[in-house]
Amino acid sequence: MVNTAQQRRTAAKIRSKWRMRAWILVFLAPWIIGFTAFTVIPMATSLYYSFTSYSLGAPPQWIGAANWVAMVHDPLMWRSLWNSLYYTLGSVPLQLALALVIALLVNVKGIPGRGMFRTFFYLPTVVPTVAASILWIALFNPYGGLINDALGALHIPQPLWLESPTWAMPALILMSLWGIGTTMVIYLAGLQDIPRQLYEQAMVDGASPVRMFVHITIPMLSPIILFNGIMDLIWSMQTFTQPYLMTKGGPMDATLLFPLYVFQNAFEYLNMGYASALAWLLFLIVMGLTLLTIWLSRRSVFYQ
Numbered sequence: 001m002v003n004t005a006q007q008r009r010t011a012a013k014i015r016s017k018w019r020m021r022a023w024i025l026v027f028l029a030p031w032i033i034g035f036t037a038f039t040v041i042p043m044a045t046s047l048y049y050s051f052t053s054y055s056l057g058a059p060p061q062w063i064g065a066a067n068w069v070a071m072v073h074d075p076l077m078w079r080s081l082w083n084s085l086y087y088t089l090g091s092v093p094l095q096l097a098l099a100l101v102i103a104l105l106v107n108v109k110g111i112p113g114r115g116m117f118r119t120f121f122y123l124p125t126v127v128p129t130v131a132a133s134i135l136w137i138a139l140f141n142p143y144g145g146l147i148n149d150a151l152g153a154l155h156i157p158q159p160l161w162l163e164s165p166t167w168a169m170p171a172l173i174l175m176s177l178w179g180i181g182t183t184m185v186i187y188l189a190g191l192q193d194i195p196r197q198l199y200e201q202a203m204v205d206g207a208s209p210v211r212m213f214v215h216i217t218i219p220m221l222s223p224i225i226l227f228n229g230i231m232d233l234i235w236s237m238q239t240f241t242q243p244y245l246m247t248k249g250g251p252m253d254a255t256l257l258f259p260l261y262v263f264q265n266a267f268e269y270l271n272m273g274y275a276s277a278l279a280w281l282l283f284l285i286v287m288g289l290t291l292l293t294i295w296l297s298r299r300s301v302f303y304q
Contacts (some may be wrong), residue, residue, distance in 0.1 A: 055270040067277035077278065080261035081254055082287075086169060087257060088236040091176040095232050096225065099180040103187035104217075113197035118188070120185035125181030136175045137162070139286075162247055165254040172242055181245055183228045191217070201243040219302040226297050230290055237286050258282055 050067055059088040069075050105111075106118045124132070139146050140161040148158040150262035194217065202212045218225075240259040243249055248258035249264070262282065266275035 002019045009204045036116065046276040046279060049273050050280050052273045054273040054276075056272060057270070060273065062193075063273070070274065070287075071258055071277060071281060076253065076261060078255045083169065083254070083256055084237055084239075084258040086240060087172060088233060090169070090173040091236050092229065092232045094173065094177060095180050095183055095191045096229055099183035099228070100187050100225075103191055106184075107188055107191045115151075118185075121184055122177050122181035129241045130245060132142070132175075132178060135244050136171075136178070136242075137246055139230045140171050164252060168247055168251060168254045174238075175242060176236070176239075184222060187221070187230055190221050191248070194220045221232070221300040222297075223303055226293070226301050230293055233289060233293065237282065237289070238249055 046117055049060055051064055052060035053063045067158040084285060102121050106121065108114075111117070141146055142158065142160045142163060145161075147161070151158045160169050161171045196219070198214055198216050199227075202216060207215070238259055239257055240263065243257050243260050244263070247255040249260050258278070259282065262275050263276045265278060267272045
């Protein structure tokens with residue numbers, strides 16, 4: 001009788017576990033279905049297309065690695081890849097540094113209207129990219145734009161900005177600082193999570209604000225800095241809307257970023273197979289840069 005009762009309890013526990021797992025699957029099913037339908041299947045399909053010759057007007061034909069070999073001999077591919085790396089290397093450090101400075105300023109206690117300043121710096125993030133691009137086109141107008149008017153008033157040479165092969169990319173990098181609100185908010189959360197006792201003990205020991213920033217703030221924020229750096233790197237390598245709306249990749253391909261070149265091959269040249277190969281190359285590059293960043297930071301990131 002005792003064994004029978006134990007067997008019943010064991011069977012009831014097993015049934016309860018299976019019911020719990022079934023309910024978990026039921027609640028996860030919408031996400032699993034959506035992830036499979038809109039991420040896994042499109043990625044698998046594009047991987048197949050990357051080994052085919054495929055335009056929208058004809059069925060795909062298997063050509064093996066011909067698209068991947070063609071990329072090696074494509075000067076525009078190399079130019080667009082360099083442009084994306086240039087944009088990323090120019091914009092990400094500036095975004096990280098400026099967002100940290102602003103977060104430090106709006107984190108200071110006792111500043112009147114501190115909440116208003118936080119909102120002010122975050123507000124550009126919610127502005128649609130298309131609207132922001134139109135605004136910056138007007139600002140960068142070399143003939144009467146606000147930026148050049150201000151430079152002229154200071155007797156500083158006025159660049160042609162988006163009309164110049166030399167200044168078009170720096171203009172996009174400058175515009176990228178418009179969207180640092182999210183990075184600032186994440187920094188702000190990290191700053192408020194640092195124990196105040198660390199600063200109090202450092203002040204008792206006579207540490208200066210600079211030493212406290214270098215030896216307390218930066219180490220304690222290092223995981224946040226790593227996270228923001230990786231996210232900004234991924235977003236920068238996928239930048240498309242701004243160059244598409246503002247320059248169409250010009251002048252003289254100076255702002256032809258890699259995602260824009262993928263778009264051109266897919267929807268202007270209708271070379272879907274080659275565009276799929278380019279998209280997968282971008283995926284591999286971004287993943288490689290992300291893993292490299294994590295590997296390089298393994299000794300400098302302090303986890304509490």
